Amino acid sequence: MNGVSILKVAELAGVSTATVSRALAGKPSVSAATRARVEEAAQSLGYVVSATASGLASGRTRSVGIMMPFLNRWFFTSVMSGAHRVLTDAGYDVTLYHCEPNRLDDIHGTENDRRARLFQESLLRRRVDALLLVTLSLTATERDRLRALGKPVVAIDRPQPGIPTFAVDNLTVARSAVTHLLDLGHRDIAYVGGVIPYDLDFQVPVLRRAGYDAAMAEAGIPVRSHRAHDGDFTSAGGFDAAMRVLTEGTTRPTAIFVASDEMAYGVLSAAAALGLRVPEDLSVIGVDGHPTGDVLGLTTIDQHPAEQGATGARALLGELEPDAEHPPAQTQLPFELIVRRSTAPLQTSR
Amino acid sequence: MNGVSILKVAELAGVSTATVSRALAGKPSVSAATRARVEEAAQSLGYVVSATASGLASGRTRSVGIMMPFLNRWFFTSVMSGAHRVLTDAGYDVTLYHCEPNRLDDIHGTENDRRARLFQESLLRRRVDALLLVTLSLTATERDRLRALGKPVVAIDRPQPGIPTFAVDNLTVARSAVTHLLDLGHRDIAYVGGVIPYDLDFQVPVLRRAGYDAAMAEAGIPVRSHRAHDGDFTSAGGFDAAMRVLTEGTTRPTAIFVASDEMAYGVLSAAAALGLRVPEDLSVIGVDGHPTGDVLGLTTIDQHPAEQGATGARALLGELEPDAEHPPAQTQLPFELIVRRSTAPLQTSR
DNA sequence: GTGAAAGCGCTAACAA
């Protein structure tokens, strides 16, 4: 019923349990011959160290936590997937924490018990050695609680004060997307973003909007407010926002920069619903590198989310090793413009 | 650095550590007054029980494992998400295991070390009290290893011999989809499925294909082989399969049943690429209930994946309680036809 | 390079 204990291995190998522990942990102070005998004994008995016992004795659990605000959205799970691979290959298990975003309409913080429990209970159970935060906005209190854990913490995609962060430069990402449209001759460029429903301080949409504003300003093009609307990072939200962007006012934009691919699918659909041809009547560019963008011909900026997760995980593993240097405070990750058929030069004959 | 220990709580509350343990575990044999004092002491000290210590002493880790073949595909993460919610609300942590599918071209099982390590090492670390398998095909050996753990195991979506399973009836799902098309007057109905790349024994596509065959047979319509092609459960695969389905032979099907929504996006795109209007020239129906299907107007069969995960998790929690009855060997979950604008009555004037 | 022994922080008999 229970697994084989270290004692059996010690007996079979004719050594003490201390030696078995050392040998299996790869400690240097074990002779090659002994190590071989121990490994063979362990192998033949199917012995695997008990996570709880080892964790209690050593204080290290060999598991790391990944915290994300959404458990089933492509970007987040892709980051997670990349991190998971790196961590499990290094012998760590992964515990998944769902950190529910604080909603804008709950600005007084009276709700979100689940999030409170996460920081006040779950993390204190000391089940993990380190934590990877994916696109999370923390309050100062939450950051203090994390710090109090005394464990390595790394953030992906959303810089946190005092926490090493790996992210693309979202402002530059957005600027690059808009610049692509500008280079194609577009001037009347709309923005579909996604600030609305979540997180008090969800920075990514803000930065993408800022990049849009910056690129337009550099091109000397004024941005009118009815040219920017919020989807909520869903296809349906993108559809609604695009319907407004494309029907408000007396003229129509010739291009739209959409802050995520999944919203862009909704934008493409809205264009079709209005009888607009893409890219002849309207150019559309997204962000993320979502795989369905391929068949839909969506031009996008791929930010390689799985690689982001892998990079964050490697930084964590580095910190977990006693004598490794700490990761830099903030590291910028690469991204890549992928031109497909949803963007084209401005048609001058309109 | 380390958390507060049970001893401090005991001192502050003026009781023994055993009583603290009992009180905090909600054991009945504690007086209301004592319990209150203990809880207050724990609260004021910010005490949370150590997962490792509690796990070692009790043999229960209060964590459950979720095993899935893909960590970043919508269906799987949705199931996971539903299960995660139920489990964390019940006070359990979730450890995520990636069980890499065995590829068809690796039929001799010489590779896939990661999968081997999962069953021969990770699971033996006894980090979890129970296991939820999402759409997994196990070998007999793997099943034996799971059984040897002596822990509750529940499967979602893919029946496993000897393991309680929750799933939609995939044959009926497929049959319903095809029947919807038949009811609209279609006779020449193609199939885009997805057997190719993974898992020796990946049953879902097989069942969906069987449902298609059955519905067609019942309608007395022969199925010709060039009317069925495999995508690989990706949009790109769906696109390629549809291109073949729509261009091979001298006539074109008037409808396509696609075994997943994400493939169906590729099918819609292929239709557009060929200048076919949906639904006027071609009806398309998918399966899953993927959210982007909403804006794309994709008719589908929603199988409520998050609910599937929640249901599986509840069954596991039931088994974790000593005196609960075991879940039934196989339970069929509901699904729902959602008619949108990608399907329409057969146009007789062609 | 290896062993003896003392915990790690809890839980679960067993007593009282």
Add this chain to the structure above:
DNA sequence: TTGTTAGCGCTTTCAC
């Protein structure tokens, strides 16, 4: 109802 005590299965000094 509560306290005492013996582990749970490892890791890690400290000796040798």
